[in-house]
Amino acid sequence: MNDAQSSSLKGCLARLESLGCDVPIPPRQEPKIAPVNGIVQPMVMPPPNRKGRTTNLTKKFRTVLDVMIRSKSSYQFRHAVNAVKLHVFNYHNLITRPMDLYTVKKRLENCYYFRAAEALEDILLIFSNCRSFNSPESPVFNDALALCDLLCARMAKLQGEIQTEVVEAPKIRFRARQSSKFVHLPVIKAPVLLQLPALRRGRGRPRGRPKFARVKRFLFNEHKDFPRSYNNAGKIIYDGTLVDY
Numbered sequence: 001m002n003d004a005q006s007s008s009l010k011g012c013l014a015r016l017e018s019l020g021c022d023v024p025i026p027p028r029q030e031p032k033i034a035p036v037n038g039i040v041q042p043m044v045m046p047p048p049n050r051k052g053r054t055t056n057l058t059k060k061f062r063t064v065l066d067v068m069i070r071s072k073s074s075y076q077f078r079h080a081v082n083a084v085k086l087h088v089f090n091y092h093n094l095i096t097r098p099m100d101l102y103t104v105k106k107r108l109e110n111c112y113y114f115r116a117a118e119a120l121e122d123i124l125l126i127f128s129n130c131r132s133f134n135s136p137e138s139p140v141f142n143d144a145l146a147l148c149d150l151l152c153a154r155m156a157k158l159q160g161e162i163q164t165e166v167v168e169a170p171k172i173r174f175r176a177r178q179s180s181k182f183v184h185l186p187v188i189k190a191p192v193l194l195q196l197p198a199l200r201r202g203r204g205r206p207r208g209r210p211k212f213a214r215v216k217r218f219l220f221n222e223h224k225d226f227p228r229s230y231n232n233a234g235k236i237i238y239d240g241t242l243v244d245y
Helices: 003-018 056-070 072-077 101-109 116-133 139-157 212-222
Strands: 236-238 241-243
Touching: 003 116, 003 139, 056 072, 056 101, 056 116, 056 139, 072 139, 101 116, 116 139
Parallel strands: none
Antiparallel strands: 236 241
């Protein structure tokens, strides 16, 4: 990001940090993570000694982050950098704190942040890492500029809504009640024995087994009260009893 974008976003960060908090803010302690197969995945679950919160501003940041992820310019910043796949083996030597958009999204979903300013810090860390590793002429740097413009525009719309930061109570989910309109079919415990009639073709003798369509029509007319179904082989089943034909 350029100097104008940096000053604008730092002003937004300073305003978020100036918002009062009713409880003392615990310090952030993120240990350094070693790369695994060229990828460093930061923590997305809050540590036991520092539980996060869901505030009115962190919910607004979810909307801002979704807009950034849907942008075409965010393709290079959605996931963690794979140094082995991209053949940039010195990336983790230069960038000590990698960050990506999906990690920020998971942290927002898991209540990792204590306030919204911490989420903006991680987003600014993405642009800072890009500026430190990529040259100004690279396509990745240009995508970062376009994505940073989008972030500045979204933060400008939130300036009027950033008045105070309050904790929101989690929503209580109720289990859906089972419908009482469920129709219970009668269960026939005794096996049903069926005797199929001999169906004649023309005036000659019965030839082999009757066709399935005729058998089905006969069963439907003669035994309407019995629950029935058909298996994959096309044979008729009456309450678990297979009727061959």
